[in-house]
Amino acid sequence: MALSHKKLFAAVTFVILYSIAGYSADPEFLKISGYTQGTTYHITYQNTVGRDIQPEVEQRLQLIDQLFSNYNPNSLVSQINKSKAPVPIPPLMEQLLLKCFQIYKESEGAFDITVGPLVEAWGFGPSKQKQPTAKEIDSLLKIVGLTKIKLKNHRLIKSDPRIRLDFNAIAQGFTVDFLAQYFDSLGIPNYLIEVGGELYARGTNASGQQWRIGVETPSDNNLLQGEQIQKVIAVSNKAVSTSGNYRRFYISNGIKYAHTINPHTGYPAQNTLLSVTIVASNCTDADAYATACMVMGLEKAIQFVKNKPQLAAYFIFSKPNGEYGEFVTENLKKHILP
Numbered sequence: 001m002a003l004s005h006k007k008l009f010a011a012v013t014f015v016i017l018y019s020i021a022g023y024s025a026d027p028e029f030l031k032i033s034g035y036t037q038g039t040t041y042h043i044t045y046q047n048t049v050g051r052d053i054q055p056e057v058e059q060r061l062q063l064i065d066q067l068f069s070n071y072n073p074n075s076l077v078s079q080i081n082k083s084k085a086p087v088p089i090p091p092l093m094e095q096l097l098l099k100c101f102q103i104y105k106e107s108e109g110a111f112d113i114t115v116g117p118l119v120e121a122w123g124f125g126p127s128k129q130k131q132p133t134a135k136e137i138d139s140l141l142k143i144v145g146l147t148k149i150k151l152k153n154h155r156l157i158k159s160d161p162r163i164r165l166d167f168n169a170i171a172q173g174f175t176v177d178f179l180a181q182y183f184d185s186l187g188i189p190n191y192l193i194e195v196g197g198e199l200y201a202r203g204t205n206a207s208g209q210q211w212r213i214g215v216e217t218p219s220d221n222n223l224l225q226g227e228q229i230q231k232v233i234a235v236s237n238k239a240v241s242t243s244g245n246y247r248r249f250y251i252s253n254g255i256k257y258a259h260t261i262n263p264h265t266g267y268p269a270q271n272t273l274l275s276v277t278i279v280a281s282n283c284t285d286a287d288a289y290a291t292a293c294m295v296m297g298l299e300k301a302i303q304f305v306k307n308k309p310q311l312a313a314y315f316i317f318s319k320p321n322g323e324y325g326e327f328v329t330e331n332l333k334k335h336i337l338p
């Protein structure tokens with residue numbers, strides 16, 4: 001999800017949080033929410049700490065924004081993108097970069113944070129919508145590829161000064177994990193943290209049940225978050241992330257251009273997958289793998305998740321007759337509510 005104009009396009013992957021009315025355990029459950037990284041956040045937690053923790057949450061959100069937001073010209077990623085010289089990298093960014101290298105390798109380049117110039121060229125960055133020519137795409141592909149950047153002695157080295165990073169496919173998941181660690185350090189036993197539709201659910205909700213998460217119907221006219229729900233899944237101590245192309249896209253000459261870019265071709269991913277939901281032990285992984293699967297397309301993504309038993313997956317795709325098709329891994333079935 002983007003640290004970005006997501007607010008304008010609305011979150012691609014909004015997941016609906018079901019609040020169950022009625023019985024509330026003691027101490028009470030509180031809700032906090034606000035804006036961050038061009039999108040919204042919502043947190044529900046059991047107030048075992050007995051004080052307002054929103055200022056501390058916001059402080060942590062700002063720290064992440066300072067590192068990873070392409071929309072903040074002073075952020076570290078903006079500095080990296082402008083820089084010709086190596087840039088010193090703090091531990092938090094190094095940690096995420098190492099994760100990006102890992103998932104780039106595992107996904108055979110489907111997940112690639114060096115897609116920045118392509119994302120911008122296709123009009124999904126801070127600049128306006130436009131359509132690049134085949135020639136422009138060819139020339140941009142020369143500066144795309146994670147092997148073109150290196151980490152050495154806690155410094156990031158770009159092999160070409162024009163290389164630009166875009167953490168939007170993983171940063172919101174990382175933010176969720178960063179906040180979850182904070183909530184764990186406070187000993188809060190039950191909480192749900194959601195940033196731009198990516199989330200982590202700890203323990204139970206106020207009714208003592210697993211947290212219920214709605215996965216949206218990926219239809220192009222599903223413009224209001226939570227308006228159309230395809231499935232409800234119940235989770236505890238799990239992260240859930242959805243990537244989709246049903247909200248952040250534009251149509252030009254009858255062709256739909258969505259915001260997930262295939263780094264191998266330079267074009268927006270064109271395949272039958274409409275949305276990918278990944279359930280994992282942490283939200284950084286769930287977020288990045290969901291984007292990677294969207295790029296791979298249905299068949300490859302099915303093989304990919306089957307080889308990763310630590311992931312549970314739910315794919316919605318379009319069938320030749322225009323109906324929705326669904327693929328659900330065995331380990332996801334137990335999470336689905338009737």
Ligand code: AMP
Binds near residue numbers: 119168
């Ligand atoms: P998500 O909503 O998590 O799937 O992230 C999509 C966002 O990640 C896009 O809006 C781009 O900013 C960026 N992005 C697009 N394609 C890729 C890709 N193949 N690998 C990594 N990031 C991407």
Ligand code: MG
Binds near residue numbers: 168169170287
């Ligand atoms: Mg993602």
